Amino acid sequence: MTQTRRMQVLRAVVEDYIRTQEPVGSAALIARHDLHVSSATIRKDMSALEEEGYLVQPHTSAGRVPTERGYRYFVDTLATVVPLSETQRRAIHTFLDDSVNLQDTLQRAAHLLSRFTGQVAVVASPSLSKSRLWHLELVPVSANSILAVVVTDTGRVAQHVLSVAQLPSRDHLRSLSDTVNERCGSMTLRAAAAHIRTLRYGDDLQDVRELPDMLAQAFESMADEERTHELFMSGVSTLAHQQASAQDLAPLFDALEERAVLMHLMTELSETPDVRGVGVAIGSETNTPGLIHAAVVTSGYGASESSDGVDTPTDGMHEPIAFVGSIGPTHMNYAATMASVRAVAKYLTTFLGNTGTSKTSMAS
Structure with missing residues (x-):
């Protein structure tokens, strides 16, 4: 019972200090809280709480303030989080x-x-490392570069330039992006990268065979971004x-x-x-x-x-x-x-x- 009352005193001290930012004394606790004990008992409990590391007395004649340990106990024992108004x-x-x-x-x-x-x-x-692929677009921007535009499920847009020896046709780029969108949609970027490396293409996509590894590396780079x-x-x-x-x-x-x-x-x-x-x-x-x-x-x-x-x-x-x-x-x-x-x-x-x-x- 004494320990339970003592922790009630601790909660009261923390509540008062949060409200006033002033050291809390026994008289204030008696006046503001229904603790049903004497001021002498409160002082004894506060002294014990100080010895246990929950409270500290800034000055000899001052009241007590919570320590880090006191705040931690208070937070851990909050029964509920008060809903917003x-x-x-x-x-x-x-x-x-x-x-x-x-x-x-x-x-x-x-x-x-x-x-x-x-x-x-x-x-x-x-x-980006936890976002999921929603849409990939491959856009040729020069004779030897392709812009990979990735839109995630969170609405973020990430871009990465892929340098190629020979630029594939627009139809082939569209076929590749359609394949990735169909098979990797809703995967994380890292999971999509692993899957892209396993994709196999028919003879009609010979000129994009070099792209899967490059695209997978781009996805991994995006996922690793510190941000x-x-x-x-x-x-x-x-x-x-x-x-x-x-x-x-x-x-x-x-x-x-x-x-x-x-x-x-x-x-x-x-x-x-x-x-x-x-x-x-x-x-x-x-x-x-x-x-x-x-x-x-x-x-x-x-x-x-x-x-x-x-x-x-x-x-x-x-x-x-x-x-x-x-x-x-x-x-x-x-x-x-x-x-x-x-x-x-x-x-x-x-x-x-x-x-x-x-x-x-x-x-x-």
Whole structure:
């Protein structure tokens, strides 16, 4: 019973500190929470929590503030993620439904998420390595080069120039692209590359026999693309204006410049979410010095089901193709941030699921 009450005290301290950013004392807890014990008992519990590493006392006569371990316990024991209000849900559709293409949608999503949380929002473009082939077009551009234009199921357009010794006829290029579209449609680019290498052509396609390996290499190159530049970010200036956190957040702004680091961290979190569909890293858990006083909340979007049986896990799990995330101080409102991140991720998943009839306009 004592341990249960003690953790209730911890939750109350975290809640109050998130709300006020001021050290929390026993008197404040008695006044704001129905803990049904004396102030002396609360002080004893807070002292025990400090010894256990959940709280810290900044000054001798001050109240306590949560440690990283305290925040972690709080996040792990959130029973539910508070749903967004009807106004917020309506705002998502009102603001994002007016987007003109995928890039505009992702930028708007970052802006909206930042507005909801008051923190830095980061939205990544769908990963080419996880996207699936929707359409291939082979276009001759010179006497010795062909432009391979790949449109994915997420609406992304990727291009790669193939250099050839002899340019095949347009009819033969069309036949090759039709064959790839028919046999490799809905495969990931890497799976499509493996399948393209197995294709066999009749005598009427002799002059395109050199292309399969080149095309397969192009697909693999696209799948390997790092794409750290495809991050849409919003809210840096908003967070910078939170003067009370300026000192702790200064290293965070430097960390935001390391986009490859953010990409790796947030991708990893989105691919290993908790039962609530989000991944949360607090302070040192980010393994990023600049984020030691920050927390990251991330959710994957566009989860796709394996269907080609070539390069996908055998456990049949779905895997997100990109992520939505929020970065802020460790005293962020975790419940609200998790709800906002999850809601925006859900919208983007639905948006991508509806692109089957509008890929051309998305890619324009």
